[in-house]
Amino acid sequence: MRKMDLFMKVLKEQSRFYQYSTDFWENTGVSLGEIFSDFNPIRTTALIIKSELQWVRCKELINLFLTDEIGEEELEYRMLGVDTTLAEEISLEQVSAAIKELSKIREDLQLRISELDDNGVYFRDLNEEQLLVDLLEELRFFSNKKTSSFTEPHKIKIP
Numbered sequence: 001m002r003k004m005d006l007f008m009k010v011l012k013e014q015s016r017f018y019q020y021s022t023d024f025w026e027n028t029g030v031s032l033g034e035i036f037s038d039f040n041p042i043r044t045t046a047l048i049i050k051s052e053l054q055w056v057r058c059k060e061l062i063n064l065f066l067t068d069e070i071g072e073e074e075l076e077y078r079m080l081g082v083d084t085t086l087a088e089e090i091s092l093e094q095v096s097a098a099i100k101e102l103s104k105i106r107e108d109l110q111l112r113i114s115e116l117d118d119n120g121v122y123f124r125d126l127n128e129e130q131l132l133v134d135l136l137e138e139l140r141f142f143s144n145k146k147t148s149s150f151t152e153p154h155k156i157k158i159p
Contacts, residue, residue: 001142003048004076004086006098009135010041011062017131018066038108041132044101048094054083095143099136106132
């Protein structure tokens, strides 16, 4: 998995939340961004983009993508222009760090939804979205697969 692949997967989750939030705001006038201010999976990508200058430019491109000003392919092309290391394979350490960060974000989201439910404010649709669940499962599978390929003994065929 390339760093860019992880970046795009995380961004798609952020985009799902952004779209839900936009629809919710248009229907109710309430900003989910304020209610769920800690839900920001994009911060996970800062773990793989080391340069602050590159990160600033990447955030600009992310906003263009989230507001549908550029598409997925254009975003990927421009992102690789900003940071060519995104084309590199992601390390096991970076995957583990991403899993840890995304798990925390998911737990915080669930906690906030539960708190609101307890106070009579329900976000069933948002809860049913299962944001980050599939991505976390995929990253854990990738991490386990990558780990096992390093630890399993390799059989050598002797003719």
